[in-house]
Amino acid sequence: MARRLGACLVVAVALAATACAPDTGEQASTSEDTGSPYRIVQLVGQNQAGPAAINAQAAAQAAKAAVAVLNANGGILGHRVELEIIDSGGDPTTAVTKLQARLNSGQKPNMVLPGNTSAEALPMAPVITEAGIFSVQQGSANALDDPAKFPFLFKTPPIPATFAQGLLAQVKKVGAGKVAMIAGKDAFAQATVAATKEALAAAGVTLTGEETYAAEDLDMTAQLERLRSGNPDLVFMQGAGASVGYVLQSRVKIGWTDVPLVADSTSAVTSLLTKGAPDGLVGTDATKNVFVQVLAAAVGTTGGPNPDALNDMLAALKKEGTITLPLNAYFAYDSVMLAAKAAEETKTITDAKVQSEWLEKLTPSTKGRWALANYTFTTKSHGPAVDPATVAVVPASVLSDGRYAG
Structure with missing residues (x-):
């Protein structure tokens, strides 16, 4: 593997993420060899102006935490997971431009986390689809649920x-x-x-x-x-x-x-x-x-639908920094875990079509490392099925480690 040059490097979980795309020293590859990493590219506006930056930072923190948990447990199918964070400034046009630049250089990602909002994810969705890359994202727009338009794109937040x-x-x-x-x-x-x-x-x-x-x-x-x-x-x-x-x-x-x-x-x-x-x-x-x-x-006062996985998530998030927002700002964690499960079950890290077809059959009885909800997807919708048990109504209270008093 050629050595990367300059200020840009792919971020393994223990390293700081950068906003740069890697150089072209490596040829595009879709190798399933265990020596190759499982590459995740996340585009978020961590350095944008205003309060939205805090949410973007939470999304990056969640992705880092998920990668750390996976690597501590052998990676994905024996592949070490590497996370590259590209700062989009929270701007949809910038996000698309930087995503296209990244896809045109370096090795093809196995997964893309497209932004922290629907406004960012929507314009990136066609680019991800055309490139044939698997994606589980945390935008909420209903338009992102359509498998006819975006067959490799799924989302985690409750509809x-x-x-x-x-x-x-x-x-x-x-x-x-x-x-x-x-x-x-x-x-x-x-x-x-x-x-x-x-x-x-x-x-x-x-x-x-x-x-x-x-x-x-x-x-x-x-x-x-x-x-x-x-x-x-x-x-x-x-x-x-x-x-x-x-x-x-x-x-x-x-x-x-x-x-x-x-x-x-x-x-x-x-x-x-x-x-x-x-x-x-x-x-x-x-x-x-x-x-x-x-x-x-x-x-x-609850352990959520997957208490053990939630405990793992909380511990991993704390290692990456303070949990400053409610846990629904950290859905990127579950996004990565769903992608990992799809790869493990289909025995491939490169075939987005096969992974998507498996995830369309996911039901709440399927066990994985996701922590915030149980998920059901179908061939008609890549948004989670309606599940009232996923949500709750509680008195407003001071947040502690991303959780309410209840």
Whole structure:
């Protein structure tokens, strides 16, 4: 194997990741020989501006942790796993450009982790498909689920319908017959709204009001007053970033904290709902009677669906750094573990078609090293099947090692 030159190197788990593509000193190879590594290329914007960088750093931390666990257990089919992290700056165009550059130089990856968001993953999906590379990613867009368009691409986060069923369980638990909803206007928000409305209607729960807000809105009192006029038993909030705080502060401003509010899984990731003052809102009036939608595995009183695997994951994450976000920000860990299982079961690290066909038959009874959920995929959808047991609704609490108090 030719020696790599310059500042770029493929990162084995114990080494620091770089944003550079390797040089062309090696010829493209699809060798199954155990002397060749299993190569994972991850594109994330760890150095981008703003809070999104923290999520990208969590995704990189998760991938490193998974690689460490695999290598400690003999790699994949005897192949040592190597991780190369390319910094995309969080920009979809940059991500595509850097992915194409990487695929045109050096040895072909066995797996690509395409970004940390749907906005990044969607434009990279056709490139990955054309190159015939296996991929399990953590974007949430429904468009990524289509095996007809992206036959080698799978995803790990629960689909909106799963979270909708989790919300419905909470609605039934508190005996709420009427629900109001406030959400953002972006595509993901509206997908969440659509799934939630469908679940509520099917259960015979009345939707008393539906409001939206723009990212630049700093005061939501008008929207909340309109919702309150419908006298709902529960409020569902979809949100992200600072908007979550503006909704909750407006709720306090109009004195409407007596009605329970359930924040969606995106809201739950923000530090506002995972930290106490002054960095967050937990323990203040803003989180009075506030609950969050989370992964069941992220609740400290449970062991999740795969307790032993979860313990391995937590230990490996801590070796890579502090666990700063809820565990659903670390789905890249399960992505790598699903890819490893597909390779091991099909006895190949290079045939994306065969690996994909095996993963389409995956059921919750299949055991592997994934920790955050059980997975079922089909020939019609490469998004996880609806599984309400994957999610939970718990009171907002200070996060500890990625988990809620429950």
